[in-house]
Amino acid sequence: MIPFRTRRRLALAITAVAVVLLVLGNGWIRERLGHASYYSGGTLLGCLVLLILLGLRKRLVMLPLGSVSTWVQIHLYTGLFALAAYALHVPRILANGIFEGGLSLLFLGVSLSGLYGWFVSRSAPRKLTAVAGDYRLERVGWDRQRIADAAAKLCKRLDASLASNVLADYYSNALQPYFATRPPLAYLAVPNGIRRRRLLSNLNNLDRYLSDETRGLAGQLAALVRTRDELDFHFALQLRLRLWVVVHSMLSVALLVWSCAHVLLVLNFI
Amino acid sequence: MTDADVNWLRTRSPFAAMREATFTSAMPLQGILRNDCRIRRCQSGEIVVREGDYGNSAFLVLSGSVRVSLDHLPPEHLGRKPPPRMRWRDAVAQLWNRPRVAEARGPEAVTPDATTRIETVDDRQAIFLQDFPAALAHRRTLAMGPGELFGEVAAMYRSPQTATVIAEGEATLVEIRWQGLRLLRRDKNFADQLERHYRAHWLVAHLRETPLLRFLPEDAVARLAEATELRSFGRMEWNAEFQRNRKLPAAEQIRQEPLIAAEGTPPTDLVLVRAGFARVSHHHGAGDRTTAYLGKGHLFGLAEIAANARRSPEAAPIPLQHSLRAIGFVDTLHLPVEVVAEHLLPYVRQSELPPLSLPAHSAATVQPSASVPSSDRRAVPRDKPGEASGPLPKHQLPKHQLPKHQLPNSKRPDSKRPASKSGELSTGMLEFLVQERLTNGRQALVIDLHRCTRCDDCVRACATTHGGNPRMARSGPRHDRLQFAEACMHCVDPVCMIGCPTGAIVRDEASGTVYISEPICIGCGGCAAACPYDHIQMVEIRDLRGRGYRDEATGLPILKATKCDLCQSQPSGPACQAACPHDALVRIDLSEPGPLDAWLGRRAG
Numbered sequence: 001m002i003p004f005r006t007r008r009r010l011a012l013a014i015t016a017v018a019v020v021l022l023v024l025g026n027g028w029i030r031e032r033l034g035h036a037s038y039y040s041g042g043t044l045l046g047c048l049v050l051l052i053l054l055g056l057r058k059r060l061v062m063l064p065l066g067s068v069s070t071w072v073q074i075h076l077y078t079g080l081f082a083l084a085a086y087a088l089h090v091p092r093i094l095a096n097g098i099f100e101g102g103l104s105l106l107f108l109g110v111s112l113s114g115l116y117g118w119f120v121s122r123s124a125p126r127k128l129t130a131v132a133g134d135y136r137l138e139r140v141g142w143d144r145q146r147i148a149d150a151a152a153k154l155c156k157r158l159d160a161s162l163a164s165n166v167l168a169d170y171y172s173n174a175l176q177p178y179f180a181t182r183p184p185l186a187y188l189a190v191p192n193g194i195r196r197r198r199l200l201s202n203l204n205n206l207d208r209y210l211s212d213e214t215r216g217l218a219g220q221l222a223a224l225v226r227t228r229d230e231l232d233f234h235f236a237l238q239l240r241l242r243l244w245v246v247v248h249s250m251l252s253v254a255l256l257v258w259s260c261a262h263v264l265l266v267l268n269f270i
Numbered sequence: 271m272t273d274a275d276v277n278w279l280r281t282r283s284p285f286a287a288m289r290e291a292t293f294t295s296a297m298p299l300q301g302i303l304r305n306d307c308r309i310r311r312c313q314s315g316e317i318v319v320r321e322g323d324y325g326n327s328a329f330l331v332l333s334g335s336v337r338v339s340l341d342h343l344p345p346e347h348l349g350r351k352p353p354p355r356m357r358w359r360d361a362v363a364q365l366w367n368r369p370r371v372a373e374a375r376g377p378e379a380v381t382p383d384a385t386t387r388i389e390t391v392d393d394r395q396a397i398f399l400q401d402f403p404a405a406l407a408h409r410r411t412l413a414m415g416p417g418e419l420f421g422e423v424a425a426m427y428r429s430p431q432t433a434t435v436i437a438e439g440e441a442t443l444v445e446i447r448w449q450g451l452r453l454l455r456r457d458k459n460f461a462d463q464l465e466r467h468y469r470a471h472w473l474v475a476h477l478r479e480t481p482l483l484r485f486l487p488e489d490a491v492a493r494l495a496e497a498t499e500l501r502s503f504g505r506m507e508w509n510a511e512f513q514r515n516r517k518l519p520a521a522e523q524i525r526q527e528p529l530i531a532a533e534g535t536p537p538t539d540l541v542l543v544r545a546g547f548a549r550v551s552h553h554h555g556a557g558d559r560t561t562a563y564l565g566k567g568h569l570f571g572l573a574e575i576a577a578n579a580r581r582s583p584e585a586a587p588i589p590l591q592h593s594l595r596a597i598g599f600v601d602t603l604h605l606p607v608e609v610v611a612e613h614l615l616p617y618v619r620q621s622e623l624p625p626l627s628l629p630a631h632s633a634a635t636v637q638p639s640a641s642v643p644s645s646d647r648r649a650v651p652r653d654k655p656g657e658a659s660g661p662l663p664k665h666q667l668p669k670h671q672l673p674k675h676q677l678p679n680s681k682r683p684d685s686k687r688p689a690s691k692s693g694e695l696s697t698g699m700l701e702f703l704v705q706e707r708l709t710n711g712r713q714a715l716v717i718d719l720h721r722c723t724r725c726d727d728c729v730r731a732c733a734t735t736h737g738g739n740p741r742m743a744r745s746g747p748r749h750d751r752l753q754f755a756e757a758c759m760h761c762v763d764p765v766c767m768i769g770c771p772t773g774a775i776v777r778d779e780a781s782g783t784v785y786i787s788e789p790i791c792i793g794c795g796g797c798a799a800a801c802p803y804d805h806i807q808m809v810e811i812r813d814l815r816g817r818g819y820r821d822e823a824t825g826l827p828i829l830k831a832t833k834c835d836l837c838q839s840q841p842s843g844p845a846c847q848a849a850c851p852h853d854a855l856v857r858i859d860l861s862e863p864g865p866l867d868a869w870l871g872r873r874a875g
Contacts, residue, residue, distance in 0.1 A: 003872045004853075061731035061849040062361040062840045068727070069853040121723050121852060129719040134745060134753075137724065241723045 015077045019084040040089035047082035113248040135234040148179035163211040183232040191236040196229040288457045306450025312437035315402045321434045324767040327445045328422035334441030339434045341409040350787030353839040371816040373809045382789040397772045490613040497609040503528040508598030509765045509802035520701045521557045527595035539604035541570040546600035560700045573626040702749040711759030711860040720751045721854035731849035741834040758805045758834040766797040785835040793829030806833045
């Protein structure tokens with residue numbers, strides 16, 4: 001088994017060699033007054049087809065076509081190579097005209113989403129592992145309800161004493177809405193501990209108004225707040241990982257279709 | 271058994287010759303016969319034991335006769351045809367031919383095919399070989415008559431049956447559970463008979479399986495076999511108390527494990543693990559720290575014995591540097607040190623001898639776990655299936671000497687690594703693996719949580735290849751960055767296979783995969799209850815239109831046991847592993863730490 005580090009270096013070296021060969025080939029054609037853009041464009045289209053095949057491979061898991069992880073590695077470095085091919089094919093960041101400009105934008109969108117995906121798929125798992133709990137995205141709603149029910153059950157144990165009223169008020173005003181609702185979009189975009197800290201701090205501030213018995217309940221509520229925050233963190237990161245795949249896939253399909261249209265137009269006006 | 275049955279048995283050999291005084295008052299002979307034996311009447315053609323099964327009983331023929339097939343019977347004759355590998359076309363068709371309901375089966379999965387039949391005999395379900403005279407016509411067989419015992423080695427030493435035994439005409443047998451068999455060994459004649467049989471037929475084969483003994487001449491092996499002592503430690507039914515023990519702190523668990531050899535004592539025997547697992551630990555502070563675990567074929571005490579054999583006469587002998595304890599149950603072979611020095615060491619290459627490490631001379635000195643290399647105990651690798659093992663390659667071994675349950679692995683990540691480089695897992699990880707008994711797993715599903723994006727592609731792939739119902743769950747015990755997911759581990763010690771009444775749960779000899787032959791699974795749930803990891807589920811099956819199958823006699827829904835079968839019918843092999851996009855998931859052999867260590871080492875960068 002090749003260590004990941006060696007594999008990464010090897011793949012980068014192969015990609016670099018391929019880029020050099022592409023540049024040399026492009027220069028050679030240009031020197032011979034040939035259509036270098038056909039060469040770079042054809043390479044780019046070939047790369048796009050190869051890149052899109054990953055989606056197909058992921059669906060055909062029952063066939064011995066190499067592991068999906070191997071395909072992902074090929075996908076990553078082909079993507080890097082495609083960026084170089086794009087730079088040769090479109091010597092500016094954005095091509096001229098609405099049609100080609102749109103195509104350029106789409107390509108850059110796919111590339112950026114791909115690079116982001118590379119980063120997030122390597123960084124998010126560590127963050128998820130570091131936070132307690134093992135939640136599945138499909139069951140987050142059920143988990144959320146379970147926590148809310150547990151909190152409601154705790155509050156039913158509060159009696160009619162004054163100390164209990166303080167905690168009951170705080171539950172109905174701050175904690176109950178927190179447990180009952182989904183995390184806000186801002187939290188999903190940038191998960192943070194602000195809400196958890198605020199709620200726990202306020203709960204802590206109530207401490208001096210509580211009796212020994214209600215203090216114990218407050219502690220259990222604080223534990224539920226932490227659990228809910230961990231659940232929200234898992235939800236935010238897992239949602240990000242899923243959404244990224246969806247966005248990248250949709251942009252990729254659109255790019256392939258647009259690229260084919262571009263090729264047809266080029267061939268039509270040749 | 272009734273009193274009349276017990277009294278009748280007491281008139282038959284060998285029970286007639288047993289003296290009551292040999293047995294304790296707490297465990298009298300009558301009690302053993304009543305509680306651990308039963309009379310089993312077999313009809314013509316009934317399969318009593320199947321080759322490859324893990325039995326927990328021995329059988330004594332009382333009347334009639336049984337026939338032992340000395341040749342390998344095709345699995346389909348035993349009703350358990352392994353699923354054929356799909357063609358690509360059929361494999362792809364699973365994408366759109368998925369049944370509309372979960373656990374849908376065609377009629378062929380509910381009833382056995384024409385070569386076998388299941389019938390109720392007395393109060394149990396029995397499987398019959400159709401037209402068994404014809405099935406055995408061109409095979410070598412052996413008839414066994416009244417007074418003869420079979421299946422005792424498999425029952426006593428937790429190993430698979432090596433032959434299929436079929437009732438020839440009507441036969442009456444006494445089935446003796448392994449617990450009873452052990453208790454009956456109090457009778458000297460009976461114990462001698464068992465030991466003679468084991469030494470004559472099995473011991474040499476077991477010694478020969480050890481790579482270290484591969485250069486020994488026949489007479490040296492014979493001398494070793496003669497001097498070898500057989501011992502067992504721990505409880506064979508370890509799975510029964512596993513759920514309680516796994517919750518104990520590591521220190522408490524270590525304290526409860528039976529001691530096989532104690533650190534600091536002079537080595538008197540070379541210990542060879544024959545079955546089960548053992549923990550190697552050494553004192554650290556007020557407790558013990560795990561440095562390795564040993565499995566079948568591993569040796570303990572060799573470094574000390576070799577060092578003592580080489581030492582100068584004036585030097586003090588080196589005591590054992592580690593303790594050896596039984597995890598669950600362990601069967602060991604003890605080779606006396608004098609015999610080892612005389613008949614074994616002269617034939618062992620210097621390079622094969624493990625270096626002696628002298629750990630923690632002072633209790634006050636805290637050493638990192640890496641400074642006590644667990645590889646000391648493992649310098650001699652176990653036989654790797656498929657590799658030649660010295661002058662007597664496996665393919666030249668007679669069939670009865672082949673290690674039946676030493677089966678090939680589909681993946682051996684460290685096969686190229688020297689064994690001395692493996693086994694560097696942290697103490698915490700080693701203790702976790704032992705505590706959770708994950709050391710039993712030959713194909714454990716391990717997820718690297720630092721790379722897993724929780725995309726569930728593995729679960730979806732599993733569902734795709736199993737009619738929409740996954741045979742794994744992405745949950746399970748976690749340690750550090752690893753999660754040991756809930757999927758059958760195709761264990762070294764497959765307790766689920768013990769006592770399956772029809773032999774429906776079986777290990778494929780070629781691949782080592784434990785699978786369930788659904789047509790002959792009677793849904794008793796024995797395997798699901800026995801699996802200590804809860805990796806077998808009982809499901810109600812339906813036809814392709816969603817109607818539940820029901821038993822004609824009782825009207826009850828038909829249940830089948832389901833578990834991971836490593837996608838053995840799929841062209842791809844395990845779909846979960848193939849589908850992981852991030853190299854986060856692997857099917858790995860945990861019966862020794864090397865593969866896991868290598869796998870973790872690969873992702874260090």
